[in-house]
Amino acid sequence: MFKVINKENLAKEVTKIVVKAEQIARKAKAGQFVVVIVDERGERIPLTLADWDKDKGTITLIFQKIGFSTKKLGSLNPGDKIEHILGPLGHPTEIKKWDKVVCIGGGVGIAEAYPVCRAFKEAGNYVIGIIGTRNKDLLILEKEMKKVCDELFITTDDGSYGEKGFVSDVLKRLSGYNFVYAVGPIPMMQAVSKITQEYHIKTIVSLNPIMVDATGMCGACRLRVGNCTVFGCVDGPDFDAHAVDFEELSRRLKIFTEAERKIDAQFNS
Numbered sequence: 001m002f003k004v005i006n007k008e009n010l011a012k013e014v015t016k017i018v019v020k021a022e023q024i025a026r027k028a029k030a031g032q033f034v035v036v037i038v039d040e041r042g043e044r045i046p047l048t049l050a051d052w053d054k055d056k057g058t059i060t061l062i063f064q065k066i067g068f069s070t071k072k073l074g075s076l077n078p079g080d081k082i083e084h085i086l087g088p089l090g091h092p093t094e095i096k097k098w099d100k101v102v103c104i105g106g107g108v109g110i111a112e113a114y115p116v117c118r119a120f121k122e123a124g125n126y127v128i129g130i131i132g133t134r135n136k137d138l139l140i141l142e143k144e145m146k147k148v149c150d151e152l153f154i155t156t157d158d159g160s161y162g163e164k165g166f167v168s169d170v171l172k173r174l175s176g177y178n179f180v181y182a183v184g185p186i187p188m189m190q191a192v193s194k195i196t197q198e199y200h201i202k203t204i205v206s207l208n209p210i211m212v213d214a215t216g217m218c219g220a221c222r223l224r225v226g227n228c229t230v231f232g233c234v235d236g237p238d239f240d241a242h243a244v245d246f247e248e249l250s251r252r253l254k255i256f257t258e259a260e261r262k263i264d265a266q267f268n269s
Contacts, residue, residue: 001081005058010140011133013065014108015074016050022057024049024087030119031093031112031206031238034059035214037084038072045069046211046233048183049088050111059085062111062140089214090237093119093204098179101125103149104167104192106132106184110141112206113183118148120181126150128177130170132188136161171195178202182241186250193241203241207232210252223249 006018024034033048051060065074076082093116101120105113110131121127129149133139134157146152153170154162163170168191171180182192183206196203209221209232221232224245230236 001083002085004076004078004080004082007076007078010062011138013074014062014138014140015065016060016062016111017073017076018058018060019082019085020057021059021085024085025052025054025057025059028052028054028059028088029092030095030115032088032090033237034061034085034087034089035211036061036073036082038069038076039083042072042083043069044212044214045073046089046208046214048112048206048208048237049115051115062108064108086214089233091235093181093206093238095119095123097124098202099125100128100177100179102128102130102171102174102177102180104130104132104171104180104182104184104188105145106167106182106188107134107138108140109184109188109206110139110145113181114141114144114148116181116183116206117145121148121150128174129153130155130167132156132162132167132184134158166191168192168195180204180241181206186246186253189241189244190246193244193246197242204238205241205244206237207239207244207249208237209249210255223252 003020008016010016028049033046036045047061050062063070065071103113103117127149129145129152132155155165180196180203182189189205212218212220214233216231216234222229225239226243
């Protein structure tokens with residue numbers, strides 16, 4: 001059992017929880033994730049590690065309450081217990097000196113970009129952050145991102161905060177960078193990939209495909225990268241953006257849309 005230490009609502013339907021998980025906190029690295037099972041009858045939820053504290057033995061999870069299980073997780077309060085947390089899982093993001101790095105986060109993906117930005121900064125890179133959401137009310141971790149970025153650009157689809165437009169609009173006018181890391185909605189990552197591919201700039205995307213066991217056994221998280229079928233859980237979550245088949249990934253992510261809608265209706269009834 002894993003005890004919830006703190007809880008904070010960051011934005012509409014976006015929740016942050018700090019959980020006591022000493023063994024995971026000791027081994028966690030930027031880019032990795034955990035699998036959470038809320039209670040003994042719960043499903044497995046893959047969530048990126050947004051932060052961790054080795055001294056306190058805690059991990060931080062930030063998630064959007066969009067389905068039955070994430071809403072159940074979001075209903076927990078400090079003192080409540082989570083049945084199981086497995087991790088850290090996946091390969092850590094490869095952190096090295098690139099000189100000038102652009103880290104891009106869209107929506108709740110900002111929570112995933114934050115520890116990666118921090119790691120690149122600690123490695124001696126000049127870090128440019130670009131974060132975007134649909135509107136101001138959905139923006140998270142602005143202060144935290146400012147601390148780990150040399151420059152930070154903010155966009156909103158409706159122009160309610162920062163620059164009106166998309167993160168890709170900002171990327172188009174930047175120059176001099178030689179590495180890009182992006183995480184967020186598939187259309188966003190695909191747009192970023194198209195821009196950097198034209199200039200042959202190394203680009204890594206963090207992917208979150210449908211996942212069940214998260215150990216490479218079930219094959220639910222398979223996707224096409226180049227001419228190979230890979231598994232998001234054990235081969236990722238980071239992949240070469242220019243080799244990812246975004247169209248297939250998008251189709252697979254929609255497989256359970258109708259079932260999720262029905263379960264969500266039951267949760268809210």
